[in-house]
Amino acid sequence: MELDLQPLNLMGAENKRPFVIAGPCSAETQEQVMKTARLLASKGCRIFRAGIWKPRTKPGGFEGMGEQGLPWMKQVKEETGMMIATEVATPKHVEAALNAGLDVLWVGARTTANPFAMQELADSLRGVDVPVLVKNPVNPDIELWIGALERINGAGIKRLGAIHRGFSSIDQKLYRNAPMWHIPIELHRRYPNLPIICDPSHIGGRRDLIAPLCQQAMDMGFEGLIVESHCCPDSAWSDAKQQVQPEVLDFILDRLVIRDSQEETESLTALRRQIDELDDTLMNLLTKRMRISREIAAYKKQHNMTVVQTGRYSEILDKRGAQGSLCGMDPDFVKKVYEAIHEESVRQQMEIINK
């Protein structure tokens, strides 16, 4: 389904920085909210974020201040002139947020993963003109993400954006939520006009990863950033490890290299041509490999042999995995490539055998 979009209009056009939404994970106290907001405003930040309702993995944690925190957000808007943004997960949140004058709403990763909740949210937004940003679902399912965007868009919200906040996985390594960049890249390929904003705080889960992730997002052409910033990160009531002080955020943003994505240099064109040629060679080699595979199938049929010979298959996977390592590739990647090739090869051999 096509998305019917209008520009988000959240950008500071005169600013060479990307547009940035910054603020604490959660609104904790009036003092913490105002102190953080004043510091951020003094650094030129235009959109302030704070979680009012916090979805927590387990009960018993800090679940946000709820409606009690809304007047503090209002005060931020009145006193600093910044726009204010928060997460909504239910129609009640939407109603309360809109009544308090919230300028931007976002949908959290746990909500995006639930189509019933998304539809209820969408219904509650019908007839309202407010920018809505939809975070990716916690699981790496692009269709679920698109479905959530479609539901909100279907309710008439045209100022729509996506937030990439990474995906949870059992084997977490460096990141709190694996970036799996190919997913937002695919989203961009399908919907080139949909702005995508990167959330380095929830991807990284660690302060020292904010700067490199912001730079990576800019290099990939993301439109903006949403970064958690707290006046006293160490004493934050949620996500303490990933929040940075406003001065630190300013330092990070100041050093970002923003490249001009429109400019395609001659050397880039030449490199892309080389890639195209190599892809042609790869396709030709694969075609040749499949043809030989079919010849093997004819031989197997003649000699009454089974199609899959597991010994041979494991030998290929092991040999090529080790070779991949020596060539600087991840052995798991090489294994996946060979599994896919083998699957297609078996499919083609079955056609011959059953002819």
Ligand code: PEP
């Ligand atoms: C947040 O932005 O504070 C938040 C709860 O994020 P997510 O939905 O990405 O976990």
Ligand code: MN
């Ligand atoms: Mn958070």
